Amino acid sequence: MIPEDTVVDPMYFVVLATILFSIGAVAVLLRRNAIVALLGVELMLNASNLLFVAFARSHRDVSGQALAFFVMVVAAAEVVVGLALIITLFRSRQTISLDEPMDLRG
Amino acid sequence: MGEQELFWVMSPVIVLASLTLLFARKAVYVLAGMIVVMIGLAVFYVTLEAPFLGMIQVIVYTGAIMMLILFVLMLVGVDQKESLRETIRGQRWIALAAATGLVVLIVTTVYRIELPIRDIGGMNDGGNPQVIANALFGEWVLVMEILGLVLISAAVSAIVLTHLPRSGDRRSQAERAEERVRARLNPVNKPMPGVYARRNALDVPAIDPEGKPVPASISRVLKARKQDKDGSEWRAIGKDEAAE
Amino acid sequence: MTFESPIIEWAPLAPVLIVFAAAVLGIVIETADPKVWIRRRLQVALALVATLAAAATAALQWSVLDGDGTRVVVDRIICDRHSLIWMVMIAVFAALAILLFSSRVGGDDAFAPLAAAAPGSEEEREASEKGLAQTEVFPLALFSVGGMMLFTMVSDTLILFIVLELISLPLYVLVALSRRRRLLSQEAALKYFLMGAFASAVYLFGAALIYGGAFSTSFTIIDTAIVQYHGREALVLVGTVLALVGLLFKLGAVPFHAWTPDAYQGAPTPVTAFMAAATKAAAVAALIRFLYLAVHRFEWEIAPVLWTIAIATMLVGTVAAIVQTDIKRMLAYSSIAHGGFVLVAVTSFEREALSAAVFYMLAYGLATLGAFAVVGQVREVTKDGSLGAEATRLGQWAGLGRRSPWMATAMAVFLLSFAGIPLTAGFIGKYVAFKAAFDSGGWPLVVVAVLAAVVAVFFYVRVIVLMFLTPVPEDLKDAVEVTESTGPSLVVGITALATVLLGVVPSVVLDLASNAAILVP
Numbered sequence: 001m002i003p004e005d006t007v008v009d010p011m012y013f014v015v016l017a018t019i020l021f022s023i024g025a026v027a028v029l030l031r032r033n034a035i036v037a038l039l040g041v042e043l044m045l046n047a048s049n050l051l052f053v054a055f056a057r058s059h060r061d062v063s064g065q066a067l068a069f070f071v072m073v074v075a076a077a078e079v080v081v082g083l084a085l086i087i088t089l090f091r092s093r094q095t096i097s098l099d100e101p102m103d104l105r106g
Numbered sequence: 107m108g109e110q111e112l113f114w115v116m117s118p119v120i121v122l123a124s125l126t127l128l129f130a131r132k133a134v135y136v137l138a139g140m141i142v143v144m145i146g147l148a149v150f151y152v153t154l155e156a157p158f159l160g161m162i163q164v165i166v167y168t169g170a171i172m173m174l175i176l177f178v179l180m181l182v183g184v185d186q187k188e189s190l191r192e193t194i195r196g197q198r199w200i201a202l203a204a205a206t207g208l209v210v211l212i213v214t215t216v217y218r219i220e221l222p223i224r225d226i227g228g229m230n231d232g233g234n235p236q237v238i239a240n241a242l243f244g245e246w247v248l249v250m251e252i253l254g255l256v257l258i259s260a261a262v263s264a265i266v267l268t269h270l271p272r273s274g275d276r277r278s279q280a281e282r283a284e285e286r287v288r289a290r291l292n293p294v295n296k297p298m299p300g301v302y303a304r305r306n307a308l309d310v311p312a313i314d315p316e317g318k319p320v321p322a323s324i325s326r327v328l329k330a331r332k333q334d335k336d337g338s339e340w341r342a343i344g345k346d347e348a349a350e
Numbered sequence: 351m352t353f354e355s356p357i358i359e360w361a362p363l364a365p366v367l368i369v370f371a372a373a374v375l376g377i378v379i380e381t382a383d384p385k386v387w388i389r390r391r392l393q394v395a396l397a398l399v400a401t402l403a404a405a406a407t408a409a410l411q412w413s414v415l416d417g418d419g420t421r422v423v424v425d426r427i428i429c430d431r432h433s434l435i436w437m438v439m440i441a442v443f444a445a446l447a448i449l450l451f452s453s454r455v456g457g458d459d460a461f462a463p464l465a466a467a468a469p470g471s472e473e474e475r476e477a478s479e480k481g482l483a484q485t486e487v488f489p490l491a492l493f494s495v496g497g498m499m500l501f502t503m504v505s506d507t508l509i510l511f512i513v514l515e516l517i518s519l520p521l522y523v524l525v526a527l528s529r530r531r532r533l534l535s536q537e538a539a540l541k542y543f544l545m546g547a548f549a550s551a552v553y554l555f556g557a558a559l560i561y562g563g564a565f566s567t568s569f570t571i572i573d574t575a576i577v578q579y580h581g582r583e584a585l586v587l588v589g590t591v592l593a594l595v596g597l598l599f600k601l602g603a604v605p606f607h608a609w610t611p612d613a614y615q616g617a618p619t620p621v622t623a624f625m626a627a628a629t630k631a632a633a634v635a636a637l638i639r640f641l642y643l644a645v646h647r648f649e650w651e652i653a654p655v656l657w658t659i660a661i662a663t664m665l666v667g668t669v670a671a672i673v674q675t676d677i678k679r680m681l682a683y684s685s686i687a688h689g690g691f692v693l694v695a696v697t698s699f700e701r702e703a704l705s706a707a708v709f710y711m712l713a714y715g716l717a718t719l720g721a722f723a724v725v726g727q728v729r730e731v732t733k734d735g736s737l738g739a740e741a742t743r744l745g746q747w748a749g750l751g752r753r754s755p756w757m758a759t760a761m762a763v764f765l766l767s768f769a770g771i772p773l774t775a776g777f778i779g780k781y782v783a784f785k786a787a788f789d790s791g792g793w794p795l796v797v798v799a800v801l802a803a804v805v806a807v808f809f810y811v812r813v814i815v816l817m818f819l820t821p822v823p824e825d826l827k828d829a830v831e832v833t834e835s836t837g838p839s840l841v842v843g844i845t846a847l848a849t850v851l852l853g854v855v856p857s858v859v860l861d862l863a864s865n866a867a868i869l870v871p
Contacts (some may be wrong), residue, residue, distance in 0.1 A: 008113045013150075014562065016117050018212040020124055020143070021555050022205035025302035026243040028548045029201040035133050035179055037544050039140050042171070043124055044551035046147055049159075051558035058221045059565050060229045065156050066241040067508050068569065071554065072166055073253050074515050077260035078547055079171050081519050083178045084264040085526060085543050089536045090182045091468040104254045212559075215584045221562070244356050248423055249509055252500070255370060256516045259493040263523040266486045270466045270473060321581060 021047035034089075038082045045075045071093035109153055120146040133179055137172060144168045158235045297323045309334050362411060362420045362429035362503075365404040365437055369496035372400030376489030386483055393488040394452040400492060404499065405441035408434050419870035425568040426506040436502040436635040439712055443628040444495040446719050446841050450620035451487060453837030456730065456737035460618035461487055461527045469532040474819060484527060490520040491624065498632035505569040505643060505871070507557035507593065510636060511550065514600070517632065518546050521625060525617040530739035538616025545609040546599070553596020559589030560644075569644035570871045576647045590645045590652060597640060600633035601689045604662040611670075614682035619740060622678065623722035626685050627715035634692055634711050638704060640710065641696065643871055649699050656697040657795055663690030664802040672809050674735070676740045677725055680809065687806060687866055688714050694799045695783035697791035705863035706782040712859065713775035713852055715766040720845030723838040724761045727754075731831050736830060741830045747813065749822030750765040754832035756839075758817045760846040767849045769810040770803050775852035782860070 023044030031037050049068040056064025112340070119142065126139030144167045151160035226341055242250055287293050297320055300306030302313040312323035321334075328334045360367075379392050417428025453459065461484050464477035468850045497516035526539030561567050563585030564575035576583050599606040614622045645652065667687025674680040692714075695706040728747065730738040741747070751758040767776035780803060788796045814836045852859060 006108050006110060008109055010221050010562070011219060012117075013154075014114060014216045014559075015209075015213055016120070017555075017558075018209050019121055020107065023121075023124045023127055025208075025548070025552070026201045026205045028544065030128070030198055033133055034540060034766060035175060035182075036127065036136050038547075039136055039175065039697070040127055041544070041547045041551050042140065042167075043127060044548070045554060046143065046167070048551070048554040048558040050147055050150065051555070051562060053151050053154050053156050053159060053564040055221075055558070057229070061565065062229055062237045062241050063245065063567075064561065065159055065234075065238055066246050067561070068156070068159055069162065069238065069242065070246075070249055070253060070512060071507065072162060073510055074256060076166065076171055077256050078515065079174060080260045080264045081522055082543055082547065083174065084267040085522065085536070085540050086266045087178060087181065088466070088526060089540050091466075092533055092536055096163070098244050215588050219563075219582055219585060223580070240353055244354055247356050248358060248427065249512060252509070252512055252516060255373075255493060255496070256512065256519065258374065258377060259490060259516065259520050262380075262486055262490060263519060266465050266484060266490070267523060267526065268466050270464070287364060 010054045010058040014048060017047040017050045017054070020044075020050070034086050038079065038086070041082075042075060042079070045071055112149070116146050116149055116311050134176075137176055137179065141168055144172065145205060155230055156234065158238050296320075299323045299325075356423070359420050359429075360423045362422050363427075364411070365408040365441065366496050366499045366503075367787065368404045368407060369400050369441075369492055369499060372396050373489045373492035373496060376492060380486055380489070386481060386485070388632050389485045389562060390452075390483055393485045394448070394669070397448045397451075397488040397492055399443060401441050401445040401495060404495075405438050405445065406500075408437040408441060412438070418868045420868070422503065425566075425570045427500075427503050428505045428870050429503050430868060431866040432638075432708075432869055433502040433635065435708055435866040436631060437499045439708070439715065440495065440498045440502070440628050440631055443631065443715050443719060444491070444498075444557065444624070444720070446844065447620060447628065448488070448491065448623035449837045449841050450623055450719075450726065452489060453454055453620075453726075453835050455726065455833050455835050458466075458529060458737075459483065460529055462529050465527050468823040475742060485822040487524060487527060490524060490558060492866060494518075494520040494624075495523075495628065499633045502635040502639070504636065505639060506567050507560055507569070507572070507644070508567040510540050510640070511554050511557060511596075512560075512570045514550055514553070514596070514636075515673075517629065518550070518600075520623075521629070522546065524621045524624075525613055527621075528616065531616070533617050535616045535618070538612045542609050542613040549596045549599035549606060553593050553599075556589040556592025556594070560586050560593065561589075563589060569640065572644045573647065573871070576645070586645075587648055587651055590648060591655065591770070593640070594637075594652070594655075595678055597633060597637045598659060601637065601661050601693070602686050603689050603693060604666045604686065605659075607663070607666065607686045607689075610677050610686055611682040614685070615676065615678045615742075619678070619726040622682075623719050623726075626681070626718045626722065630689065631711045631715055633829055634696070638696060638707060639869065642699070642704075642869055646699055653697060653699070655694065655831060657792070660690050660693035660697055660795060663687065663693060664799055665690075668802045668806045671806065677744055677747060677813070677856050678740075680720075680744070680755070680813075681721055681725070684810075685714075685718065685807070687802065688768070689782055690802070691780060692797060694792070694795050695786045697793055698787045700786055700790045701867050702782075702786040702864075704867035704869070705860070706779075706786040708863040709856070710779035710783045710861060713767060713779035713849070716845045716848050716852070717767040717774075717776060720760060720842050720849065721768075723841040723845070724757050724764070727757060727833050727835070727838055729831050729833060731829055737831065737833065744816065745823070746826060746830050748816050748820040748826070750816075750832065751818040752822055753830070754834065757832055757834065757842065759828075760842045761817065762814045763846045763849055765810040765814055767853070771807070773850070773853045775849045777853060778856040778860070 008053045021044050024040040027040030028037045033042065047100065049071050052068040056062060123139040123142035127321050130136045130139065144163060148160040148163040151163055283293065297312035299308050299312060300310045303310050309324065309328055311319040311321055314320050324334045376393055376396055379389060412431065415431065419428055421428050464474060465484050466474035467477055494517050501517060502515050504513055514807040522539055522543040525542055526536045528535030557567065560572060561584045564572040566572060566575065572586065576586055595606060602610040614626065617625065662843050664687055667683050667690055671680050671683035671687065674683060692707055692710050695703045695710065701790065723738060725742065728741045728750065730741045732738040763774065767774035770776045770780040784796045784799055
C-alpha cells in the first residue's frame with residue numbers, strides 16, 4: 001500500500017517519545033504547581049502511547065493500538081482522581097502550590 | 107507531503123510545544139502547549155495507520171481531559187503564583203541530568219537496532235475501527251472489564267472528594283424575592299456593566315437615570331484586581347458635552 | 351473478518367469476582383442512599399463477608415487444584431499455587447483491615463464525616479453533629495483489594511499497569527479521608543498521588559519499550575523473545591529497568607520511598623495498616639512474577655541494580671527510623687527497611703525465594719496490621735475531656751504498659767517480630783529470606799542485611815523500654831488515654847496470636863509456602 005522507502009523508521013519515534021517523556025518527567029519533578037505536574041504525567045503517558053502506536057505499525061500487530069486505547073482510558077480516570085484531590089486541597093488551603101509550608105516533615 | 111517530511115515538520119512543533127511544561131510561568135500557557143502536543147500526536151497516529159486512535163486522541167484527550175483540566179484551572183484561579191524556587195538545592199540540575207541521561211541512553215540503544223518494517227499493509231484489513239473492536243472485545247475483553255471497574259472507582263472517588271450534599275431546605279425564587287423586599291434590598295437584578303454608558307465593556311459601570319455610575323454593576327473580581335474604572339469618562343453625558 | 355470469541359477460564363477468577371461484585375453492590379447501596387446507620391452496617395457486613403468468602407474460595411481452589419495451575423487467559427492471566435497463596439493472604443489482611451475501618455473509637459470512626467467539606471467549615475461541623483459517615487470507603491477499599499488479588503495472577507505487562515491503577519486510585523482517595531488532622535491527610539494524598547502517577551507512567555514507558563523489543567506484552571513471550579531476537583534485547587533491557595522502577599515504587603524501595611512516610615503518617619490509621627500490609631504483599635507478588643517469568647534471563651544485568659537498591663533500602667529505612675519521634679513515621683521507615691529485607695530474598699532468583707517471600711510478607715503483614723491497630727487506640731484527651739486525635743508522639747507512649755498492659759504487650763510482640771527476635775514470626779521470616787539469598791551466593795547482601803537487622807533491634811527495643819520501664823510523665827497523666835474498642839482489640843488479638851504461633855510452629859505454613867513455590871508460565 002505505502003511504498004516502503006517513504007516510511008519513517010520507528011526508531012525515530014522512539015527518540016521523539018523519549019524526549020517527550022523526559023520533558024514530562026522533569027516537569028513533574030520540578031514544577032511546584034500541582035496542575036502543571038499533572039500535565040507532566042499526562043505527557044509521559046502520551047509518550048508511551050506514541051511508542052505503542054509506532055511499534056504496532058512496525059510489528060503489524062493491532063494489539064499495540066488496543067493498548068494505547070487502554071492507556072487513554074486509564075489516563076482519564078487518573079486525571080479525574082487527581083483533579084478531585086487538587087480541588088479538595090484548594091478548598092482547604094486556597095492554593096495548589098506544592099511549595100506551601102507542608103505540615104509534613106521530610 | 108510525504109510521511110517523512112510530515113515527521114520532520116511535526117516533531118519540532120510537538121517538542122517546542124511540550125517545552126512550555128518547563129518554561130511557561132502560567133499554567134494556562136502550559137495547557138495551551140499541551141493541547142498543541144495532543145493534536146500533533148493525533149496527526150502522527152493517523153499517519154501511523156491508527157486513524158481511530160487519532161480521532162480518539164482529539165476527542166478524549168484534547169476535547170475531554172484537557173478541557174476538564176482547564177475547568178479546574180479556572181476554578182482554582184488562573185492567577186495562582188508559582189515560585190520557581192528550588193526546594194532541594196541542585197534539584198533542577200539533578201533532574202535535568204537524569205532526563206538527559208535517559209535520552210542519551212535510549213538514543214545509543216536504538217542507534218544499533220533495526221526494526222524490520224514487514225510488508226506494509228494488511229494490519230487494518232476490514233477497517234481500522236473494526237480491527238480494533240475485534241481486539242478489544244476478543245483477545246482483550248477481560249481488560250475492558252477491568253477498565254470498567256477502574257472507571258467506577260475513579261468516579262466514586264471524585265464524588266466522595268467533591269460532592270457536598272445540600273444541607274437545609276431549598277428556598278423557592280418567590281420566597282427569596284419576598285425576603286429581599288422585606289429587607290428593603292434592591293428587589294430587581296443589578297444592572298449589567300455598560301448599561302446606558304457609552305461603552306459596554308466589562309469594566310465600565312452602568313449609568314443610572316441621574317447620569318451617575320453604578321459601582322454595583324461591576325464584577326467583584328475586577329474590583330479586587332483594581333481593573334475597574336470609576337466611569338466618569340464613559341458617562342452618557344460627558345464633561346465636554348455638558349459644557350456645551 | 352470474523353470475530354473469534356476469547357477463551358477465558360472463569361472459575362479460577364472466582365475469589366476476585368466475589369470481591370468486585372461486592373464492591374459494585376456496595377456502590378449500588380450508596381446510590382439507594384438509605385439512612386446512615388443502615389448503610390454503615392450493610393457496607394461493613396458486605397465487605398467482611400466478601401473478603402472472607404474470597405479467602406475461603408481461594409483456599410478451596412488450592413485444595414481442589416489439579417496440577418500446578420490454570421491459565422485463565424493463555425499467556426496473560428495465570429492462576430497457580432503461588433498466586434493462590436498470595437490471594438488468601440491478601441484477602442485475610444483485607445478482612446482484618448476492614449475490621450479496623452469499621453471500628454469506632456469514642457463514637458467516631460477514623461474517616462471524615464463529609465470529605466467534601468473544608469476542614470473547620472460550618473458544613474463539616476454540621477455533618478459531624480448529624481453523625482454522617484463516608485461509607486463509600488468500604489466499596490473503594492474492596493476495589494483496591496480485588497485489584498491486589500488480581501495483581502498476583504497477572505502475567506502481562508500492560509494488564510499489570512491497568513490493575514496497578516485499579517489498586518492505586520482508591521488508595522489515593524482513602525489516604526485523603528482522615529477525620530483528624532485533615533489538612534495533613536489531604537496534602538499526603540496529593541503528594542502520594544503525584545508520585546504514584548509518576549511511577550506508573552515510568553512503568554508504562556518501560557512496558558512500551560519492552561513491547562517494542564519483544565513484540566508482545568505477555569511475560570511468557572517476552573521471555574522467549576529475549577533469546578530469539580538478537581539485537582533487540584537491548585530495548586527490552588532498558589524497558590525492564592524502567593518497569594522495575596514502577597513496581598519498586600509500590601514496594602517503597604529506596605530511592606522511590608519518599609512517599610511512604612508522608613502517606614503513612616497522613617492517612618487514617620486503618621488505611622495505613624491496609625496499605626502497609628496488603629499493598630506491599632501484592633507488590634512483592636507482582637515483582638516476583640515479573641522478575642522470574644519475564645526477565646530472569648537478564649539476571650546478570652539487573653541483579654547488581656537490585657542488590658544496590660536492596661542495600662540502600664535496608665540502610666536508609668533503618669537509619670531514618672532511628673531518628674523518628676513519631677510512631678507512625680517510625681513504623682513507615684521500618685516498613686521501608688522490611689521492603690529491603692524481602693528484596694534480599696527476591697534478588698536471589700532461586701525457587702526457595704518464592705516461599706521465603708510469602709512467609710516474610712505474611713509475618714510482616716500480620717505484625718503491621720496489629721501494630722497500627724494499637725496505634726489507633728492510643729488517643730489524646732482534649733481539654734473538655736473527649737477523645738482527640740491519635741497520640742503518635744513517642745513521648746506520649748511512655749508508660750503505656752501501666753495504662754493498658756494488654757495493648758502494650760501485644761505491641762511488644764509486634765515490635766519483637768519486626769526486629770526478628772526468635773519465637774516470633776519475624777525471626778523465621780528473616781531466617782528463610784536470608785537463607786535463600788545466602789544459598790544462591792548472595793552472602794555480601796546477607797551480611798549487610800544482618801547488620802541492618804541488628805541496628806534495627808535498637809529502635810524497636812527503645813519503644814518497648816519506653817512502654818514498660820518509663821513511668822508515665824506527670825503532665826501527660828490525663829492527656830493520653832488507651833481505648834480498648836472491640837474491633838481493633840480483636841485484630842490485635844488475632845495478629846498477636848498468629849505472630850507467636852508462626853514463630854513457634856512455623857512448619858505448617860512453611861510447608862504450604864514451599865508447595866506454592868511454583869510459577870506456571
